[in-house]
Amino acid sequence: MCVSMYSAVWSREETTERNYYTRYHNMSEITAWMEQMKRENPDVVSSMVYGQTYERRNITLLKIGLSSTVRKKAIWMDCGIHAREWIAPAFCQYFVREILRTYKTDTKVNEMMKNLDFYITPVLNVDGYIYSWHNESTRLWRKSRSPGTGGCTCYGTDLNRNFYANWGMVGVSTDCCSETYCGTKALSESEAWAVTDMLGKMREDILAFLTIHSYSQLILVPYGHPNISAPNYDELMEVGLGAAKAIKAVHGMDYTVGTSPDVLYANSGSSRDFARLIGIPLSFTFELRDKGEHGFELPEDQIQPTCEEAYAGAQHIITYTHDKAFYSYAATVTATLWTTLLAAWVSSAILL
Amino acid sequence: MVWAGHTRRRGRPHQILVWSMGWTLLILLVVLTVVHGNPTVMVRTGSGPTVGFDQHPNSVPLGEDIQTTTEGESEVVEEVMTTGVLNPSHYPARRAATVVQHYLNTRYGSPYRWIFLSTVHSGSAEEVAEMGRKYQLALTMQEMISNVSGQCSAELFFPGGEGQSAPQVQASCEGLHQSNTTAQEEAFYQQHRTSNNLASGNNIPDSYGHVEPSMKPFWHLGGVASSFIMLRESNESTLYNMAQVANFTQLETEKDQLRFNYHVLLHEMISQEIIHWKLLVTWSPEQGVQVLQTELQPKCHHCEAPPNTTN
Numbered sequence: 096m097c098v099s100m101y102s103a104v105w106s107r108e109e110t111t112e113r114n115y116y117t118r119y120h121n122m123s124e125i126t127a128w129m130e131q132m133k134r135e136n137p138d139v140v141s142s143m144v145y146g147q148t149y150e151r152r153n154i155t156l157l158k159i160g161l162s163s164t165v166r167k168k169a170i171w172m173d174c175g176i177h178a179r180e181w182i183a184p185a186f187c188q189y190f191v192r193e194i195l196r197t198y199k200t201d202t203k204v205n206e207m208m209k210n211l212d213f214y215i216t217p218v219l220n221v222d223g224y225i226y227s228w229h230n231e232s233t234r235l236w237r238k239s240r241s242p243g244t245g246g247c248t249c250y251g252t253d254l255n256r257n258f259y260a261n262w263g264m265v266g267v268s269t270d271c272c273s274e275t276y277c278g279t280k281a282l283s284e285s286e287a288w289a290v291t292d293m294l295g296k297m298r299e300d301i302l303a304f305l306t307i308h309s310y311s312q313l314i315l316v317p318y319g320h321p322n323i324s325a326p327n328y329d330e331l332m333e334v335g336l337g338a339a340k341a342i343k344a345v346h347g348m349d350y351t352v353g354t355s356p357d358v359l360y361a362n363s364g365s366s367r368d369f370a371r372l373i374g375i376p377l378s379f380t381f382e383l384r385d386k387g388e389h390g391f392e393l394p395e396d397q398i399q400p401t402c403e404e405a406y407a408g409a410q411h412i413i414t415y416t417h418d419k420a421f422y423s424y425a426a427t428v429t430a431t432l433w434t435t436l437l438a439a440w441v442s443s444a445i446l447l
Numbered sequence: 448m449v450w451a452g453h454t455r456r457r458g459r460p461h462q463i464l465v466w467s468m469g470w471t472l473l474i475l476l477v478v479l480t481v482v483h484g485n486p487t488v489m490v491r492t493g494s495g496p497t498v499g500f501d502q503h504p505n506s507v508p509l510g511e512d513i514q515t516t517t518e519g520e521s522e523v524v525e526e527v528m529t530t531g532v533l534n535p536s537h538y539p540a541r542r543a544a545t546v547v548q549h550y551l552n553t554r555y556g557s558p559y560r561w562i563f564l565s566t567v568h569s570g571s572a573e574e575v576a577e578m579g580r581k582y583q584l585a586l587t588m589q590e591m592i593s594n595v596s597g598q599c600s601a602e603l604f605f606p607g608g609e610g611q612s613a614p615q616v617q618a619s620c621e622g623l624h625q626s627n628t629t630a631q632e633e634a635f636y637q638q639h640r641t642s643n644n645l646a647s648g649n650n651i652p653d654s655y656g657h658v659e660p661s662m663k664p665f666w667h668l669g670g671v672a673s674s675f676i677m678l679r680e681s682n683e684s685t686l687y688n689m690a691q692v693a694n695f696t697q698l699e700t701e702k703d704q705l706r707f708n709y710h711v712l713l714h715e716m717i718s719q720e721i722i723h724w725k726l727l728v729t730w731s732p733e734q735g736v737q738v739l740q741t742e743l744q745p746k747c748h749h750c751e752a753p754p755n756t757t758n
Contacts, residue, residue: 119655150753229754231650235690235712235721240753250751253719272748274719311716349566351536358537360717387545387688388563388591390714394656439468446461 116189117399119181121228125217128188129157136195138162139208146289148222149241154289157191160212161198161205168420169300170413171375173216173290174307176254176366178223178236179391182383182401183307187217189402190409207417211302214293220254220286235391237274239284247271252278255308256362257287258369261320266362277364290366294373303377303416304370305409310390311359314339314352314408315380317371319363321356325371328354334377334415338408345404348384355380377416381405528580528683533570540570542686543582547601549678549687550616551588551623556671556736558635558664559628565589565596579607580683590626592667597623605683613679632732635664640700649694665695665707668736672728673711675738686716693723704729704737710744720746 120128133140139159146154160167174187191213198208218224222240226233238251249272256267262281263269270276282288294301316331318324325331335352342350351358355365359382371378384393384401393401533540541564548564556562568585575581586599601618639646651666652658658666669692677687690712698706709726723744729737 226753228654231654232750233754234654235714237719248751249748250753268718272746274721353536357534358541360538386563387714389652389656390688390690392652392654392656392691394652394658397656436473443462443466 116185116192116402118395119185119398120188122218122221122225125184125188126155129155129217132157132191132195139195139198143214145293147285148220149239149285150222152221152225154216154219154221154286156214156216156293158212158214159191159194159208161209163209166300167212168210168302169212169214169297170303170305170416171214171294171297171301171370172305172307172409173219173366175216175218175224176220176286176306177308178220178227178238179234180307180309180383181227181391182309182393182398184218184224185398186307186383186402186405187215189398190406191215191217193406203414207413210421211413211417214297214301216290219290222286223251223254238276239286241284243271244279245271249276252276252284254284254287255306255366256364257282257284258364258366259291260365260368260372261318261323261363264363265320266360267364275362281364287366291369294370294375298373298375301370301375302420303379303412304367304375305379305381305412306366306370307381307383307405309383309393310385310387311382312348312350312384312386313358313380313382314350315355315359315367315382316353317378318368319355319361319365320368321354321361324354327376331377331379334412335379337415338379338411341411342404342408345407346400348404350408377412379412381408528572528574530572530574530580533572533582535567535569538686539572539683540567540582540584542681542683543570543572543603543605544584544586544601545686545688546603546614546678546681547584547586547599547616547618548588549674549681550601550603550618551599551620552671552674553678553736555623556667556674557628557632557730557732558668558671559592559631560626561591561667561670562588562623563591575604577607580605588620588623590623593626593628595623595626597621599623611680611682614681616678629732636705636732639697639705640703642699645697645699647694647696648692651692651695666692668707668728668730669695669709669711671736672709672726672738673713673724675736676711676724676726676741677713684717688714688716690714690721701729704731704734722746 129142133142139161141158142155143158144153144155148154172187172190174183194204194208194213198204220239223236223238226240227236236251238253240251243249253267253275256275256277259281263277266275267277268275278284282291294304314335316325316328316335332352339350339352342348355362365380367378367380383405384397529537529539544564544567548562551562565587568587570582570584572580572582582603582605584601584603586601587596588599589596597620599618599620601616603614603616605614606612646665648662648665651662651669670689673689677689681687693710693712695707695709698708700706707728709728711724711726713722713724715722723746725742725744726738727740729739
């Protein structure tokens with residue numbers, strides 16, 4: 096009996112752990128999960144509340160990295176800026192679990208955890224996400240939950256049109272009932288303000304910015320305005336195409352890479368554009384599965400393969416970012432010169 | 448460069464040479480470190496605004512060739528329609544290809560045949576003087592239930608001018624509708640044609656993306672029926688998918704056609720809107736899918752108010 100009880104407990108725990116990341120989770124579950132990540136990994140995980148939603152809920156990120164005495168560079172990832180894109184928060188959870196699971200044994204992940212801090216927001220639009228869980232009729236909610244103004248009875252602003260990045264110029268609506276309503280002004284939404292504030296404080300340190308959405312299977316590079324190009328467009332495309340290649344290698348899925356106006360539609364006020372504008376060089380939007388068959392309602396049996404491929408894509412970008420910072424040409428030249436100098440002094444010592 | 452080993456003369460000139468080289472190297476290193484920073488800090492190349500870009504993030508660069516019209520408060524940047532060879536991964540080809548997908552479903556779709564765009568291989572577009580724009584596309588389409596793929600070539604015409612007019616599509620595909628659905632369709636038809644147990648369902652897929660196996664043919668049928676509307680409503684500035692079957696109810700069979708009322712939610716990608724339509728749909732293996740009536744449902748604004756929940 097002892098043996099059977101033990102195996103029952105063991106398999107339930109194993110099942111729970113294995114099945115957890117193949118299901119969607121509501122906001123209280125995700126909040127509890129963040130606490131669990133901190134509890135189980137106190138040396139590398141801490142959390143930070145960096146803002147409030149309209150309905151006064153905390154906006155929380157997990158900061159993950161090996162602790163260091165010197166200031167560290169950072170990678171930013173946020174999920175769930177659009178409430179109905181449930182696969183996005185699921186991916187943030189998967190990503191966190193994956194780096195925590197592998198950093199002790201995988202030398203590359205370990206190195207990146209040593210040199211970088213990951214700032215991950217599993218759900219940015221907390222109010223919207225909770226609303227999308229309310230019942231079947233609210234499932235396809237997209238925006239924030241702030242009320243309309245000026246006599247407009249509809250709710251919500253599109254958070255990804257509300258940032259101070261060519262705000263209000265293209266691909267937006269000024270009708271508060273519209274799904275792409277950009278707000279009364281840039282940063283009218285406290286959620287967008289919270290991200291702006293954090294990025295502003297950290298802008299010297301953030302090397303890459305990833306914002307996760309669904310659906311369409313795309314990797315989007317700045318800018319959303321058709322007539323403005325990022326100065327490092329070639330680099331962004333090269334890295335993006337590399338990420339798409341890494342994604343395809345996992346399960347054969349095609350992700351298209353390009354600027355939003357090229358491959359999807361023009362838009363302004365996005366968080367990705369804001370990140371690039373304040374100087375974060377590698378700024379990408381991921382649009383995860385699928386291509387329209389299920390759309391926002393991606394089946395749970397696709398969570399795992401979607402997360403696996405997206406993880407490969409994200410890792411490609413993060414590895415490039417890390418190696419560029421910590422294995423740069425300047426560092427190589429500097430190292431070479433130090434070696435040469437040392438050789439010179441040693442030689443002169445011998446000479447004398 | 449004269450190094451030790453070459454001459455054993457410990458003359459002053461050698462010492463001076465070595466020391467001066469050493470100092471030069473040191474100075475170089477200091478300069479390099481100051482300029483590039485700590486080796487563990489990245490050189491931030493390419494950061495900051497683009498050339499000609501104002502300090503104000505909200506401004507538009509001067510001298511750029513932007514066609515803008517001012518409409519009320521916001522500026523509208525007109526889309527310049529691409530002509531000539533199309534980039535297969537850019538949106539004009541993809542939107543046109545999706546219209547072809549809708550067309551193929553209206554022609555060949557059924558409860559057991561639902562077609563989706565797989566790849567755009569090539570395309571071109573041209574203006575047809577004052578009448579509209581014509582596209583030619585080479586595509587791969589995939590039938591989702593049998594997983595069969597087919598190569599298609601298509602020509603479509605988006606009428607221009609006033610009044611919403613549906614695009615006109617011609618397409619021929621190889622290998623796509625070779626999946627043998629006859630047996631399944633016949634069985635499904637026989638099962639539901641008698642009025643004993645009229646079928647109904649709602650929220651397909653549900654919030655978790657789940658579709659009950661018994662509901663799958665009705666889901667496909669909803670998708671195919673939606674294709675009639677999506678085809679009719681499409682233009683070069685839209686991209687439609689069916690987001691969900693909100694509900695459906697089977698009505699009495701009439702003239703050997705299964706009949707259904709469907710309430711479907713369409714997702715229009717460019718506006719991001721969810722658009723509700725009610726449809727009267729008929730189907731039989733011989734006649735295929737037909738949509739007899741369509742009714743646009745207005746967006747429910749008062750439905751958006753916060754629910755009385757504690758969370």
